[in-house]
Amino acid sequence: MVDFAADRIPQIFIRELPKLSDKSHSSDLYKSVFLVIDFQGIDKDESLRCHVIDKVRDSCQKWGFFSEKDSNDDRKSELEAFDDSKTGVKGLVDSGAAKVPRIFIHEQNKLEHKSGSGNCQNFTIPIIDFQDIDRDASARCEIIDKVRKACEKWGFFQVVNHGIPLNILEEIINAVRKFHELDADVKKEFYSRDETRSMIYNTNFYFYQAPAANWRDFLYCVMAPRPPNPEELPAVCRSVMMDYSKEVMKFGLTVFELMSEALGLNSSHLKDLGCAERLYLIGHYYPACPEPELTLGLSKHTDSGFLTVVLQDQMGGLQVLHEDDWVDVEPVSGSLILNVGDMTQLISNDKFKSVYHRVLAKNNGPRISVACFFRTHLEEGNDSRLYGPIEQLLSQISPPIYRETTAKDYVKYIDSKGLDGTSGLQHLKLSK
Numbered sequence: 001m002v003d004f005a006a007d008r009i010p011q012i013f014i015r016e017l018p019k020l021s022d023k024s025h026s027s028d029l030y031k032s033v034f035l036v037i038d039f040q041g042i043d044k045d046e047s048l049r050c051h052v053i054d055k056v057r058d059s060c061q062k063w064g065f066f067s068e069k070d071s072n073d074d075r076k077s078e079l080e081a082f083d084d085s086k087t088g089v090k091g092l093v094d095s096g097a098a099k100v101p102r103i104f105i106h107e108q109n110k111l112e113h114k115s116g117s118g119n120c121q122n123f124t125i126p127i128i129d130f131q132d133i134d135r136d137a138s139a140r141c142e143i144i145d146k147v148r149k150a151c152e153k154w155g156f157f158q159v160v161n162h163g164i165p166l167n168i169l170e171e172i173i174n175a176v177r178k179f180h181e182l183d184a185d186v187k188k189e190f191y192s193r194d195e196t197r198s199m200i201y202n203t204n205f206y207f208y209q210a211p212a213a214n215w216r217d218f219l220y221c222v223m224a225p226r227p228p229n230p231e232e233l234p235a236v237c238r239s240v241m242m243d244y245s246k247e248v249m250k251f252g253l254t255v256f257e258l259m260s261e262a263l264g265l266n267s268s269h270l271k272d273l274g275c276a277e278r279l280y281l282i283g284h285y286y287p288a289c290p291e292p293e294l295t296l297g298l299s300k301h302t303d304s305g306f307l308t309v310v311l312q313d314q315m316g317g318l319q320v321l322h323e324d325d326w327v328d329v330e331p332v333s334g335s336l337i338l339n340v341g342d343m344t345q346l347i348s349n350d351k352f353k354s355v356y357h358r359v360l361a362k363n364n365g366p367r368i369s370v371a372c373f374f375r376t377h378l379e380e381g382n383d384s385r386l387y388g389p390i391e392q393l394l395s396q397i398s399p400p401i402y403r404e405t406t407a408k409d410y411v412k413y414i415d416s417k418g419l420d421g422t423s424g425l426q427h428l429k430l431s432k
């Protein structure tokens with residue numbers, strides 16, 4: 001009929017319309033029929049819940065339907081408003097926030113233990129003394145043995161007497177603190193989400209994808225293989241960032257040698273695979289939090305690279321998932337925390353473990369930590385080197401568990417997945 005260009009509605013389609021004089025069908029009332037009910041907060045506020053229940057009852061009795069307000073739009077605008085402020089979590093705290101805004105609330109957090117509650121409370125992650133590493137062959141063998149056990153069982157260990165001067169450790173922690181405590185307008189200059197930049201200040205990676213934001217800010221910088229032009233770095237931390245990274249690169253080579261030997265390989269094996277070539281540094285700042293039980297400093301994740309070296313101050317808060325329980329990584333003055341990354345788990349064919357860890361939010365703070373990642377960066381050129389389980393570690397009883405990948409493809413995959421609490425290695429498993 002339409003194709004025949006009908007210009008009138010035939011009689012058989014005409015329904016008797018309510019008369020305009022009939023008040024109950026006035027256009028105003030039609031608007032109120034489509035009741036939109038906002039469910040936001042019904043789990044938290046009993047009186048709000050009762051109010052919403054009243055509205056649902058009314059709608060069901062009168063109309064038989066209602067629609068729920070889409071809170072995603074609100075969430076998106078809250079994320080944008082926070083991001084646009086460019087002042088991070090510290091900015092919120094400085095403005096006197098007495099409550100954790102909704103975008104930071106980790107629903108899952110309420111269900112999980114905040115600290116080791118079971119058998120693991122008595123555990124501490126291994127502490128290994130590197131003092132005698134060059135003394136003689138037997139002292140070195142002992143250290144290698146401890147490294148092997150720690151990487152197999154924990155994926156984490158702390159090192160004392162690592163050779164990095166203690167004053168540099170103190171200076172880098174202070175420098176990261178100073179940066180985050182700069183005037184907000186000065187810091188804004190560095191605020192960016194463009195991870196191809198060699199240095200950025202921000203608050204959360206995967207900010208718009210993650211189910212909840214983390215209670216921390218960070219300073220991120222690619223330090224190797226191409227160190228930044230010092231002028232690109234904030235003046236308050238410029239020189240010590242360069243010095244500290246050089247020390248960590250040197251220390252990393254030693255650790256990769258020990259790890260190679262711990263796997264029964266030639267000491268230069270991991271270095272020859274390029275594991276020690278690339279480094280980026282993150283200076284974390286975890287401000288004190290008014291409602292720490294509602295959020296996290298950093299959500300549960302594994303690290304995607306080969307190895308991470310973390311320096312923490314004395315506040316504590318880092319936890320490692322061990323035998324299904326969260327174990328605190330107690331601060332040990334002058335020590336460095338090391339953890340195996342996914343790429344090492346992959347090439348070691350699961351001999352070494354990349355384990356979940358997270359950082360709690362705390363009432364007191366700030367907490368400062370500096371994490372150095374031996375990992376490929378997204379912006380780097382085409383390194384087509386493929387990483388798969390190392391041949392010497394394979395046998396009939398230990399067949400390859402993972403398929404090969406380039407380090408860059410793996411990082412890309414992790415970035416597309418975000419910090420969703422799952423390990424990216426699942427994606428590379430040969431039989432899932």
Ligand SMILES: O=C(O)CCC(=O)C(=O)O
Nearest residue numbers: 284310312318359369371
């Ligand atoms: O702040 C910390 O102690 C740990 C940081 C961390 O896990 C990370 O940067 O991946």
